[in-house]
Amino acid sequence: MKLYAPRAQVLALRAETLAAKEPAPAALLELAWHVRQEEPQLAMRLLAQLENTLHEAYDPSQSSMHARAALIRAELAWLTADFAEAEYQLTVATAGFVAAEDEEGQGDTWLLGSRLAHDQSQIERREHALAEAQRYYRRAREPYRVLACDVWQAVDHCFSGNAPMLAHASQDAWAQYPEDPALCGLICYARAQFDFLSGDYVEAHMAFEEGERYLQDAGLMRMMISCIVNAGGGMGNLGDFETQALCVERALTHARPRGWPQAMGGCLYSLGDVYNALGRFDAARTAALEARQWLLPMNRSRIFVAVVTFLAEVTLRLDLPEEAHAEFEEARLAAEEGNQPELLGRIRVGLACCLSALGQGASALAMAHQVAQDSEGFDHITNQMARMAIARILVQNPDLPGPPEMQAPTPALHYLDELWQTQCHVPQWSPEDDLLKIYAEAWEQAGSIAESLRYERMRIAALNEENTRRATRQIAATSARHEAETARIEAEHQRQLLATERKRLGILESLGRIGQEITATLDPQDIFDTLARHAGAMLDVAGLRVWLLQDDVLVPTYTLEGGNAVTMGRDVPLDDPAANSARAAREGHEILVETEPGQVSATHIPGTRHMYSSLFGPLMVGTRLLGVISIQSARPHAYGELERLVFRNIAAYSAIALGNALNYRMLSVSHHKLVEAQAELERHASLDALTGLHNRRHLMLTATEHIERARNASQSLAVLMVDIDHFKPINDTYGHAAGDEALRVTADVLRSCVRPGDIVARFGGEEIVVLLPDTPAALALNVAERVRVAICANTVEFEHARFNLTVSIGVATWQAYESRIDDALRRADQALYHAKAHGRNVVKMDLIAATEIDH
Incomplete structure (x- = not known):
């Protein structure tokens, strides 16, 4: 039975086993073994079904199967940190494998024993268990398992900086088992930890993400969750807390359903790190306390020490030195008993800071000096922390x-x-x-x-x-929120002011109805019509005019006389000394103009009715002038104090309504611009800047949609992995600019060879992926060959250089049981590898796609 199996093989085994009416015991056991981390509950159900089957037909020769079942239970108990149960089941498994003389199985028990020892910080036991596992694997002639032990040992030693061990394991793994998901994933994890500890967080993030993909394919879910959490931690150290939070959220989706202490503790630790970076120390402490609680069964492990140390540092930031000192002491004890010397320097620095905060400056200074001296020359980070602590202690204690x-x-x-x-x-x-x-x-x-x-x-x-x-990342969203909030606050403020004014006037009920109707619309024409109707009902109004302000000029916008629209009249500059409308705008209050019968007003417009009483009032929101409103009556002395108060309130309501309408218009324009800008940003975010092709992110998002469409319509979906041959020599011979030109030419040719609905994306480096919806394997092969020939026919001309290009292409097809495109991409990449191995400038298909053509 394989130690680890790729996801595709496990899915095929799962489908076959679960579809069988009476699956064979061996099939039940194998499936339970391979889904023990991916689907632990399914593994337990399969073991129960297996036990029933074996109990009904007991055979002493099946002791190896019973032992394997016990080993699965031991691993499930280990994952939940139930170490006592795990040790017991491990003993049962060992006895069974010994009775069956199964040396491969005995090696597997020792390997799991090394993981148990690791989580309990039993370093000598861990090293002995790995050595014993290798010894049994060699006797069983299992080279893959022997190498797996080397890789696990490199993972265990990555925190101590044992680079030669990792290099040796990596070289052997890539040489003997290239693209094996378990070995590659573990090596990526160890390499990422090296990069992380050396401060190369971008490389660490990329390696952790690569490890995540491999480990998920291998079903090593606990290590996969650690990769996700650590990938986020790397970006958090670069200040990208949004990405870190997304990684934590993604890791928690895997960790919470499983309830594994190590996974949950790691996720909550990272969440606390996000809160700490954002200055939310109370929330950081809450997350760290919960992480500590999850990790108590592993209270000598490295992650427990790291979490309690982080908890103490946050507690000290909250100015709780006594609690922080107790937590640092807990971390120190756990680090010493768990043999975690690489964390002791940081802990001792924290203890020194606590002592200083507790008024013990001399003791604090002595401890910080000792840490600086102990770390000099080999632990730069701890040494820097100690020196910072010394300076901080001396500032706090200037007499030292x-x-x-x-x-x-x-x-x-x-x-x-x-x-x-x-x-x-x-x-x-x-x-x-x-x-x-x-x-x-x-x-x-x-x-x-x-x-x-x-x-x-x-x-x-x-x-x-x-x-x-x-x-920078928040400017667009913040701007839109700010504009909307400003408009809302201004409108709310004006509504409150006018409500107070209505109460003072004593005509709240009628004016309230008018105000509600006028401000219920954002259309200026509707506002004017409503204004005219209510003004005519409450006042003697023979004519109504509204001017709106545009560039210091009052522009006539709405004019009624006797209920009918009349000539608008002329524009009125604000500084016009003869215009009453301009005067009302300048002075900021209403103006009453009265003419005695028989007199003709100097502002009368020929052809219009004579008006003997006129009110002019500014339309203002706060100090913002929107325009001027005027009502006229053919009666002399038509507007007394009460009418003027009603007019003032109607004008105020109208100003609010117009202000809202104008704000809405401005906000709509701003929103439209922001939407266009966002769409443009998203378009650029989905494109590769060099080639103009879609980028990898867009490919993966689009692939999910095409998979769903293909599944629903029972259609095929093909993938081409295109790689430029001899790309490095092109760069070395002609320069990187020529290499860029080669990529652009290849991209242009690819675009010309595919359909509008096909997706062409730069996958990374000189690799380009083509996604072909509704394309069976045979047609995909034709497309790939057409692409290859077309690229061969092109010549790249760059400055004084001329050279031809060839490509190697791997072809694969998506299978209906796959939920993601990753497996098809992996198979296409393997086919590409074979194309490279067969001399380049050829097209190769993966085995599944080739089988489809044969049938």
């Missing part, structure tokens, strides 16, 4: 003495200068916020306000630079 050779004004500045001189030789180093903050405090303590301000300005500049990078 400095070294005899000190030349700086204060001991704190002496150690800060030493740290600065050490760090400035590191390539691309820039001082962090904490260092600059302590510098500013130290110089202020030394009495130099100018130097303190200089470092504070440097700190502010560093913070601003970091904040600018984070804020």
Whole structure:
């Protein structure tokens, strides 16, 4: 029985076994073995079914099957940190395999025993168990399992920096079992940990993501969850907390249904890290406490020590030094008993900071000095932390003495200068916020306000630079939210002001109805019609005019006389000394104009009715002038104090309604622009900048849609993996710019060879993937050959260079039982590998696709 199996094989076994009316015991056992982490509940059901079958027809020769079943139960207990049950089941399994003289099975028990020992920080037992596993595997002539032990050992030693061990295991794995998902996934995990610990977080993130894909394919779900969490941690260290939070969320979707302490603890630890980075220390402490609770059964493991150390650091940030000191002591004890020396320096620095906060400055300084001395020359990060702690302790305790050779004004500045001189030789180093903050405090303590301000300005500049990078991603959304909120607040403020005014006037009921109707619409024409109707019902209105302000000019927009529309009249500049409308706008209040019968107003428009009473009022929202409204009556002295109050309130309601309408119009335009900008950003986010092809992210998203469509319509779906032959020599001979031109030419040819509905995407480097919906294997092979020939026929011309291109192509087809495109891509990549191995400039199909053509 294989130690690990690729997902495709497990899915095929699953379908065959579960479809059988009476599956064979061997099939039940094999499926349970391979889904033990992917589907633990299914594994338990299969074991129960297997036990019933074996019980009905007991055969002593089946002891190996019973032992394998016990080994599965041991692993399930290990995953839930039920170590006592795991040890018991491991003993049962060992006895069964010994009775059956099954050396492969005995090796498997020792391998699982090494995982049990690892989680309990029993280092010597772990190393012995791996050695015993290898011994039994060699006797059983199982080279794959022997190599698996080497790889697991490299994983175990990745935190101690044993690079030669990883290099040896990697070389053997790639040479003997290339693309094996379990071995490749574990190697990616170990390599990513090396990159992470060395500060290369981008490389670590990529390696963890690659490991995640491999490990999921191998069914090693616990390690896969660790990859997801650590991938997020790498991006978090780069300040991309959004990606880190998404990784945590994705990891929790796998961890929560399984309830595995190590997985849940890791996820919650990472979640606490996100909260801590965002300054939400209470939430960070809550997450860390929950992580600690999950990990208590593993209270000597490395992750337990790391979580409790993080918990103590957050607690200290919350100014709870006594609680933090107790938590650091718990972490120290766990690290010492669990043999985790690489974390002790960080813990001792934390203890020193606690002592300083508790008023024990001399003891704190002595401990920090000891950590700095112990880490000098081999642990740069711990040494830097210790030196920072020394400076912080000396700032908190200025009476403590400095070294005899000190030349700086204060001991704190002496150690800060030493740290600065050490760090400035590191390539691309820039001082962090904490260092600059302590510098500013130290110089202020030394009495130099100018130097303190200089470092504070440097700190502010560093913070601003970091904040600018984070804020860029949020500008569009924040802008839209801000505009909408501003309009809402302004409208709400005006409604409150006018409600108060209505109460003061004593005509709240009638004006309330008018206000509700006027402000119920965002169409200016509807507002004007409603205004005219209500003004005519409550006042003597023979004519009504509305001017709207445009560039310091009042433009006549709505004019009624006797219920009918009349000539609009002329535009009125705001500075027109003779226009009453302009005067009302300038003075900001209503103006009553009365003419005695027989007199002709100087502003009368020939051909219109004579008006003897006129009110002009500004349409204002706060201090914002929108326009002017005027009502006229053919009666002399038609507008007394009450009418003027009603007019004032109607004008105010109208101003709010017009303000809302104009704000809505502006917001609609802004929203439309933002939507267009977002669409453009999304379009660019889905394209490869060099070739103009779709990028890998777009391919994976689109593939999911095409898989669903193909499944629903019972259609085929094919994948071409295209790789430019001898690409590196092109770069080496003609330069990278020529290589870029070769990629562009290849992309153009590919676009010309496929249908509009086909997807062409740059997958990475010189690899391009073509997704062919509704395309059977035979037709996909024809398309691939057409592409190959077309590319051969092209010549790349770049500057003074001319060269021809060829490509190798792997062809694969998606299978209906696959939920994702990853397996088809992997098979296409394997076919591409065979094409390269057969001389390049050829098309090769994977076995499944070739079988489809044969049938």
